[in-house]
Amino acid sequence: MKRSLSGESFKSSVSRWVPARIRNLSLYPASTGKGMLKLDAMENPYVWPEDIRRLWQQELHKVPLNCYPDPQASALCEQLKKWCGLNNNVGLMLGNGSDELIQIIAMTLGGPDRVILAPEPSFAMYSLIAQVIGAQYVGVRRTANFDIDLPALLDAIDEHNPCCIFLAHPNNPTGNLCTPEVVERVLDAAGGLVVLDEAYHAFSRSTFLDLVGDHDNLIVIRTFSKLGLAALRLGFLAGPKDWLAEFNKVRLPYNINTLTQASVCFALHHMDWFEGRAALIRDERTRLLRALEGVPGLTVYPSAGNFLLVRTPAGSGQAVFEGLKDGGILVKNLHSAHPALAECLRVTVSTREHNESLYKLLSEVLAQLGR
Ligand SMILES: Cc1ncc(COP(=O)(O)O)c(C=O)c1O
Known part of the structure; x- marks a missing residue:
């Protein structure tokens, strides 16, 4: 029936x-x-402006829409690595926006018996994604002026042994940066992964990217969205290659469409x-x-x-x-x-x-x- x-x-x-x-x-x-x-x-x-748009459209003209995208987005990754000045011992992975990278990290590490932790208030996706994948989410209250409360954060790390800690740098919606001292102390204390989310790097010009590779538990993520390419949905993640090898198993093979790959390759010539x-x-x-x-x-x-x-x-x-x-x-x-x-x-x-x-x-x- x-x-x-x-x-x-x-x-x-x-x-x-x-x-x-x-x-x-x-x-x-x-x-x-x-x-x-x-x-x-x-x-x-x-x-x-019109002249750059015209050149971009010429690039898009060459894109073969009948074929699947390059699953590794190799050309784009190579250009991005150069643009960021990444060392060879550091891996790079792309996401359909940095939202997707947050999701991939959470799906790889999270589970019912795992804690994902972030100082809060912060970007809503950290807790939302943790809930969706059935992990436990622990938010650690910031101080009255929204700084990270380091003693409270270290206590929470000790208590919950999180698989992953998200630190937005600067934080959305409060706008403030993490201090180097906080980042170093959290990296030392954390047994799991520490993700520095630098979505607003273009406006902060402050980064922990140069520490990636010196610490086995540090990942930095960034996005092209706030730079003016939100429609393309491109985020990237830099971190130790062993972590990325696992994330890549969770990532869907064609997550970055060819139009986006071509457009961001083009954009990197116009930084x-x-x-x-x-x-x-x-x-x-x-x-x-x-x-x-x-x-x-x-x-x-x-x-x-x-x-x-x-x-x-x-x-x-x-x-x-x-x-x-x-x-x-x-x-x-x-x-x-x-x-x-x-x-x-x-x-x-x-x-x-x-x-x-x-x-x-x-x-x-x-x-x-x-x-
Ligand atoms: C801190 C932070 N991280 C990540 C994102 C997601 O950006 P996107 O998925 O557009 O790359 C945002 C968006 O507002 C954000 O505020």
Whole structure:
């Protein structure tokens, strides 16, 4: 007998077979923000000028769409290694965005009896992916100004012996960097892997990549997303080759499509252009920080990323978020994301024009709310 898609037996079949840990999850809120000024996802506002676009399109013309991609993305890996100045004893692996690399690491190491650990608040994917794969997730509270609480972190490492520790450098959404002392102490204390997530490296220009290869438990991951190529979905990971050999068994063979491989190879010949845009954003970050610091009632946290964390006056976070949305600007509302982020919004640093629109509307919304 055919079972109807609205029938009770179908619904109970879904809840019977989908494990509770998945059913209890909420869908990750990724918005399209259609028609709005989108300042919620750290997208880079700059696109290639026409002459570079034309050259890029010529490259794409050569891509054979009937064939599977190069599973090792060899040409791209070679170029990337040179660009990063990686030593020969360090391996490189690519992911469909750094999200996928986080997932691959977690799938390789995690399991019901394993702990994945991160200081929090931090990037939501660490805990989400840990839950999806059925590992235990332990978040270690940061200090009041969002620094890593080193004694608490070392105690948690001692207690839980995590298979993997994620340290975002700088941290999303709080914008602050890990100090070299913290990284060294965590590397010494950890029995498992330590992953330095440098998604915002273009804006922090601070890295632990040169330590990879000196420590057998250090991995660094980066992404092209924030540099201005989010649509291509390319992240990369550098680390000891023995770890990568295991990760590669978990990675799906054709995870980087040929259009992305060709596009990033092309982009690597134009890194001066990307660097120039990142420098503009870094300057704008200082300007926007200063402007927002002058808005009564707001607390703004300094950031090494292309975003700022802003705390609105008590009880006003949701209303400010809605006011900005009504005025056509989408930012990230973090109020419910973590207890330490009450009343907090995260805003992407964009062009001067966009940042000024945000500053103006935010000031107006707060004034209307009588704050
Ligand atoms: C800290 C951090 N890591 C990784 C990512 C994922 O980036 P992508 O999957 O676009 O490479 C993000 C995205 O916001 C992030 O904030």
